Amino acid sequence: MDDRWAPARDVIRRACAQALALLLPVACAGCGLQGVALCAPCRALLAPRPEAHSIGSLVVWSGLSFEGPCARTVRALKQAGRTDVATALAPALRAAVRAAVAGAEPPVVAVAVPTSRTAMRRRGYRVPELLARRAGVRTMRLLAPARATSDQRVLGREERARNVAGSMRARAEAAGLAVVLVDDVVTTGATLEEARRALEREGAHVIGAAVVAATPLRDRPRTAARRHR
Ligand SMILES: [Zn+2]
Numbered sequence: 493m494d495d496r497w498a499p500a501r502d503v504i505r506r507a508c509a510q511a512l513a514l515l516l517p518v519a520c521a522g523c524g525l526q527g528v529a530l531c532a533p534c535r536a537l538l539a540p541r542p543e544a545h546s547i548g549s550l551v552v553w554s555g556l557s558f559e560g561p562c563a564r565t566v567r568a569l570k571q572a573g574r575t576d577v578a579t580a581l582a583p584a585l586r587a588a589v590r591a592a593v594a595g596a597e598p599p600v601v602a603v604a605v606p607t608s609r610t611a612m613r614r615r616g617y618r619v620p621e622l623l624a625r626r627a628g629v630r631t632m633r634l635l636a637p638a639r640a641t642s643d644q645r646v647l648g649r650e651e652r653a654r655n656v657a658g659s660m661r662a663r664a665e666a667a668g669l670a671v672v673l674v675d676d677v678v679t680t681g682a683t684l685e686e687a688r689r690a691l692e693r694e695g696a697h698v699i700g701a702a703v704v705a706a707t708p709l710r711d712r713p714r715t716a717a718r719r720h721r
Contacts, residue, residue, distance in 0.1 A: 498613075502613045505614075506614075506615070506616050520534055521534070521565045521569075521574050521577045522537065522561030522565045523561055529574075529577070530565065534561040535580055537561050538561075539583070540556065540587035540588070541556060541557070542587045542588055542590075544591070545678065547678065547684065548681055548685050550673075551592070551700040552684060552700065552702070552703060553591040553701070553702045553703070554584075554588055554678060554702075554703050554705055555583070555586075556584045556705040556706075557705060557706060558677050562705055563705070565577050565580065565581060566677060569619060569676075570615070570676065575617060578623055578626045579626050581623060581626075582626035582627040582628075584705065585624065585626075585629065585674070585702060585703070585704045586629065588704070589602060589627065589672060589674065591702070592672045592699070592701065592702040593699070596670060597670070599670065600671065600672050600699060601631075601632045601634075601670070602629050602631045602671075602673075602674050602702075603631060603632055603635055603691065604621045604631045604633070604635075605673060605674065605675040606618075606635045606637050606687075607619065607637070608641060609637060610640060620676050623674075623676060623704060624674050629674065631674060632665075633663075634663050634665060634669075634691065634694075635660050635661070635662050635663075635687055635690060635691065636661055636662075636663070637660060638660055638661040638690075639658065641659045644656070644679070644682070644683065647713070648713045649713050652682040652713070653685075653686075655682070656682050656686040657686065660686055660690040661690055662690040662693065662696065664694055666695065668696070670697050671691055671696050671697065671698045672699055672701065673687050673688065673701035674701070674702055675687075675702075675703045676704050676705070677705050678705075678706045679707040679712055684701045684703075
């Protein structure tokens with residue numbers, strides 16, 4: 493397919509989505525209630541409840557469970573251009589980062605999982621970096637996408653690992669640094685493990701990871717591909 497016009501189409505689509513967002517009446521990102529960007533009950537559900545998950549050899553701290561209004565709010569940010577809700581999700585990431593670095597010998601630097609070029613073109617912003625900024629967590633851009641990957645949401649566990657293998661490279665400045673990885677959502681942990689491999693290849697030491705929300709165990713893909721709900 494001739495994809496010469498893809499960047500222009502993305503710009504136009506994004507501009508239209510932003511214009512529509514201004515014209516349409518606002519609705520709660522968590523439950524759809526009209527007339528409010530995020531209603532009080534949904535906002536209350538976003539209060540951090542840090543939890544540790546052992547994923548591969550990584551300890552991943554999440555601030556929330558990726559379900560119900562929390563999942564819908566994260567999706568609104570990732571898929572519907574609702575950057576306004578990043579501030580409401582930020583405390584969960586802040587709490588997760590605090591838990592992840594607790595007890596570690598400082599200094600520890602935070603490194604966000606990189607955003608693919610396709611996602612960047614589609615959204616116009618980097619979700620993990622935006623969340624970190626709103627959470628007051630300074631990140632160092634030590635990882636970059638090395639090649640294109642497929643959308644992880646439609647893949648099973650093994651396919652996810654294969655899909656991201658070799659998909660990131662770390663900068664040489666990572667050598668000798670203690671790192672906590674930062675991302676929006678953890679599902680199988682394949683992306684975080686790949687980020688760790690890339691950083692450790694350059695001589696960094698990844699002490700753990702922090703995410704806004706973790707997919708509950710029952711919703712994590714096993715071997716077969718399935719859709720993310
Ligand atoms: Zn609501």
